[in-house]
Amino acid sequence: MAAPGVVAAPAFAQWMGQVQSGMEEVLNRFLPSASVVPARLHEAMRYTAMDGGKRVRPLLVYAAGELFDTPRALLERAAAAVEMIHVYSLVHDDMPCMDDDALRRGKPTVHIRYDEATALLVGDALQAQAFDTLAAPLESEAGSADAGLPARQLRMVKLLAEAAGSVGMCGGQAIDLASVGMTLSLAELEQMHRLKTGALLRAAVLLGALGGKALTAAESAALDDYARAIGLAFQVVDDILDATADSATLGKTAGKDAADNKPTYVSILGLAESQALAGRLQADAHEALAPFGGKARRLRELADLIVQRKT
Amino acid sequence: MAAPGVVAAPAFAQWMGQVQSGMEEVLNRFLPSASVVPARLHEAMRYTAMDGGKRVRPLLVYAAGELFDTPRALLERAAAAVEMIHVYSLVHDDMPCMDDDALRRGKPTVHIRYDEATALLVGDALQAQAFDTLAAPLESEAGSADAGLPARQLRMVKLLAEAAGSVGMCGGQAIDLASVGMTLSLAELEQMHRLKTGALLRAAVLLGALGGKALTAAESAALDDYARAIGLAFQVVDDILDATADSATLGKTAGKDAADNKPTYVSILGLAESQALAGRLQADAHEALAPFGGKARRLRELADLIVQRKT
Numbered sequence: 335m336a337a338p339g340v341v342a343a344p345a346f347a348q349w350m351g352q353v354q355s356g357m358e359e360v361l362n363r364f365l366p367s368a369s370v371v372p373a374r375l376h377e378a379m380r381y382t383a384m385d386g387g388k389r390v391r392p393l394l395v396y397a398a399g400e401l402f403d404t405p406r407a408l409l410e411r412a413a414a415a416v417e418m419i420h421v422y423s424l425v426h427d428d429m430p431c432m433d434d435d436a437l438r439r440g441k442p443t444v445h446i447r448y449d450e451a452t453a454l455l456v457g458d459a460l461q462a463q464a465f466d467t468l469a470a471p472l473e474s475e476a477g478s479a480d481a482g483l484p485a486r487q488l489r490m491v492k493l494l495a496e497a498a499g500s501v502g503m504c505g506g507q508a509i510d511l512a513s514v515g516m517t518l519s520l521a522e523l524e525q526m527h528r529l530k531t532g533a534l535l536r537a538a539v540l541l542g543a544l545g546g547k548a549l550t551a552a553e554s555a556a557l558d559d560y561a562r563a564i565g566l567a568f569q570v571v572d573d574i575l576d577a578t579a580d581s582a583t584l585g586k587t588a589g590k591d592a593a594d595n596k597p598t599y600v601s602i603l604g605l606a607e608s609q610a611l612a613g614r615l616q617a618d619a620h621e622a623l624a625p626f627g628g629k630a631r632r633l634r635e636l637a638d639l640i641v642q643r644k645t
Numbered sequence: 646m647a648a649p650g651v652v653a654a655p656a657f658a659q660w661m662g663q664v665q666s667g668m669e670e671v672l673n674r675f676l677p678s679a680s681v682v683p684a685r686l687h688e689a690m691r692y693t694a695m696d697g698g699k700r701v702r703p704l705l706v707y708a709a710g711e712l713f714d715t716p717r718a719l720l721e722r723a724a725a726a727v728e729m730i731h732v733y734s735l736v737h738d739d740m741p742c743m744d745d746d747a748l749r750r751g752k753p754t755v756h757i758r759y760d761e762a763t764a765l766l767v768g769d770a771l772q773a774q775a776f777d778t779l780a781a782p783l784e785s786e787a788g789s790a791d792a793g794l795p796a797r798q799l800r801m802v803k804l805l806a807e808a809a810g811s812v813g814m815c816g817g818q819a820i821d822l823a824s825v826g827m828t829l830s831l832a833e834l835e836q837m838h839r840l841k842t843g844a845l846l847r848a849a850v851l852l853g854a855l856g857g858k859a860l861t862a863a864e865s866a867a868l869d870d871y872a873r874a875i876g877l878a879f880q881v882v883d884d885i886l887d888a889t890a891d892s893a894t895l896g897k898t899a900g901k902d903a904a905d906n907k908p909t910y911v912s913i914l915g916l917a918e919s920q921a922l923a924g925r926l927q928a929d930a931h932e933a934l935a936p937f938g939g940k941a942r943r944l945r946e947l948a949d950l951i952v953q954r955k956t
Contacts, residue, residue: 366811371836375811375819426769429742431761450742451822454765455815458737461769462810465776469803485795491802492780499773500677500686504766508686511762525682 346635353396354389357413364414364467378448378456379463383421387439390568390640391416391538397632398542398557405480405545407472412490412541415468419498420534422460425453427507435590461498465491490544497537506530510596518597524566531572532565539564539633552625559622560633567615568640573598574608575645616641657946664707665700668724675725675778689759689767690774694732698750701879701951702727702849708943709853709868716791716856718783723801723852726779730809731845733771736764738818746901772809776802801855808848817841821907829908835877842883843876850875850944863936870933871944878926879951884909885919886956927952 344352361384368377392413399409428435428443429450436446445453468491472483496502506529513526539561543549549557576590577600599608619637623630655663672695679688703724710720739746739754740761747757756764779802783794807813817840824837850872854860860868887901888911910919930948934941 370812372811372816372819372823374823375816379811423769426765429765431740431765452819454737454740454742455811455819455822458734458768458772458809459811459815461772462806462813462815465802466806466810469799469806471799471803484799488780488782488795488799488802491776491799492782495773495777495780498769499777500683500690500766500770501681502773504770504773505683505686508683508763508766511766512683512685 343631346632346639349632350393350639353393353413354386357389357392357417358384358386360410360414361417364411364418365463374448375452375455375459378444378452379460381441381447382425382438382444382456383418383460385439385441387417387421388643388645389413389417390636391420391534393636393639394535394538394564394633395542397636398539399546400632401626401629402543402546402549404542405472408483408487408490408545409542411467411470411472412538412545415464415494416534416538416541418460418464418467419494419503422457422464423498423503423507423534425460426457429453432507432511433590433594464494464498468494486545490541493540493544494537497533502529502533502537503531506533513597515595516597518602520602523597523599523602527566527569528562531569532562535565535568536561556622556625560619560637563615563619563622564637564640567612567619567637570599570608570612570615571641571643573600574605574612575643576600577605579645612641654942657943657950660943661704661950664704664724665697668700668703668728669695669697671721671725672728675722675729676774685759686763686766686770689755689763690771692752692758693736693749693755693767694729694771696750696752698728698732699954699956700724700728701947702731702845704947704950705846705849705875705944706853708947709850710857711943712937712940713854713857713860715853716783719794719798719856720853722778722781722783723856724849726775726805727845727849727852729771729775729778730805730814733768733775734809734814734818734845736771737768740764743818743822744901744905775805775809779805797856801852804851804855805848808844813840813844813848814842817844824908826906827908829913831913834908834910834913838877838880839873842880843873846876846879847872867933867936871930871948874926874929874933875948875951878923878930878948881910881919881923881926882952882954884911885916885923886954887911888916890956923952 343349365380365383366376368380370376395413395416396409424438425444427433428438429445436443441447443453444456448456469487472487498504500508506526509526510530513522518526536558539557543553543557576598599611603611616637620634623633654660676691676694677687679691681687706724706727707720735749736755738744739749740756747754752758754764755767759767780798783798809815811819817837820837821841824833829837847869850868854864854868887909910922914922927948931945934944
């Protein structure tokens with residue numbers, strides 16, 4: 335039992351559930367209503383953005399926010415923005431000219447449920463909505479004067495734009511496309527994933543942190559080490575799951591990478607060594623958080639979740 | 646001859662040429678080098694962004710900037726950002742699932758010259774690059790302390806995101822798609838174009854203005870009236886040119902709207918009445934600028950250019 339006056343922190347699963355269900359409310363607030371013209375576009379944006387998913391990036395935003403006392407109103411916007419970027423990338427990635435996938439999060443993908451042109455526009459509009467959400471004026475919401483807030487928001491916009499663009503996520507996708515059927519070295523595979531998924535996971539951690547008090551160089555470097563380790567671990571585990579789980583469990587088409595002749599950690603390292611690598615990256619993530627002590631509890635638990643997840 | 650000590654403003658054609666050639670240098674500076682990985686993606690971004698075009702939106706940014714003494718470094722970024730959004734929208738609009746066009750500005754479109762997946766990523770990455778460019782820290786470039794700069798930049802990011810998104814340009818594209826083969830009223834056609842092209846032209850005018858000293862409500866309303874008039878005029882003239890010019894002159898496929906069974910001003914109003922409407926909108930634009938006097942010279946000249954252009 336907790337000591338008097340001390341509120342026990344909720345267990346991880348409870349905290350995670352709160353963030354995940356909270357994200358439905360937050361996204362509902364920051365996405366245009368499906369009754370606003372053009373209604374079909376807005377309905378399709380909501381169809382793809384608002385049905386769960388693990389919300390790993392929002393979880394990272396909130397967890398990092400706990401370290402630096404980032405205002406809640408700003409965390410909500412950062413979490414929604416990074417998730418919108420992630421969702422748009424999935425919509426475009428599933429299109430016939432990219433991965434041509436019919437199933438995502440257990441539902442028909444946007445170009446299947448609607449049509450290709452709508453999928454293209456849903457992705458484009460979600461990216462714009464992400465920056466719209468992050469750049470909104472916040473003074474009144476925060477309830478108190480905070481003269482440094484616009485400058486912090488502007489840094490967050492810049493960070494997210496870099497992570498989403500051609501030297502981040504889009505660049506990783508381009509390398510991924512170019513690598514189909516090729517033999518990549520482990521270093522090349524790592525560079526691809528550092529951009530394709532790592533950049534946005536890193537952005538999620540840093541967005542949560544940047545919204546609060548100024549980071550020291552050491553804090554910034556420690557967060558970067560953490561983000562790099564979980565970003566890579568995320569992809570290694572994705573490859574392991576793609577090779578070992580079934581489509582019903584994953585909510586997307588399993589075994590697709592092998593079928594598409596894409597290089598993966600499992601195809602290069604084998605299953606056992608991939609699992610060992612994931613474990614080492616989990617340990618690296620924990621080590622990077624050591625300077626933050628108990629306040630980094632959620633970031634630690636998220637590193638464990640990323641490595642131990644089954645979907 | 647100009648009076649001693651007074652530097653005569655350059656003629657419009659000379660000013661326009663300076664802005665247009667300046668934009669090549671500015672875009673060269675704000676786009677990643679083609680030698681940066683992934684090189685093919687960066688090469689394709691430059692292929693589509695850096696070969697001229699009329700640069701109507703940058704011209705509007707610079708012209709509006711003259712009214713409010715917006716710092717040059719910020720005008721450059723705003724002009725590049727709005728042009729990147731415009732260019733990305735053309736790349737996606739030309740894709741097979743949208744307008745399926747093979748020619749743009751006299752060159753093969755991106756999905757023809759490269760491939761569809763690259764065209765998708767080029768558009769996605771250019772959108773991110775636009776926000777990256779607009780949100781970059783500027784203090785040192787401006788050369789002097791300007792405490793209000795981040796807040797102004799943040800407002801500009803918000804404005805551009807709104808204009809680009811689902812209640813702006815992307816929304817207009819969605820309405821356009823849904824209207825193929827339908828009979829639109831003049832009001833419905835106008836609403837579509839107010840979003841599809843009007844929103845970004847309006848954003849260009851306001852971005853140039855917002856970067857400088859604070860606007861009064863009257864100034865803001867006058868600029869909005871101007872932007873609405875030229876936005877509509879731009880589309881009316883586009884429809885006139887599509888019906889009357891040839892592909893070689895336009896640098897894109899002429900007669901495409903009629904062939905695609907898309908409603909246009911010419912198909913609804915006829916050619917003569919469309920030309921009269923363009924003339925009335927030109928007069929409206931001039932009238933809206935009256936309060937600004939001589940400082941609005943470039944905006945006036947741009948209204949004339951938009952209506953009198955032949956391509």
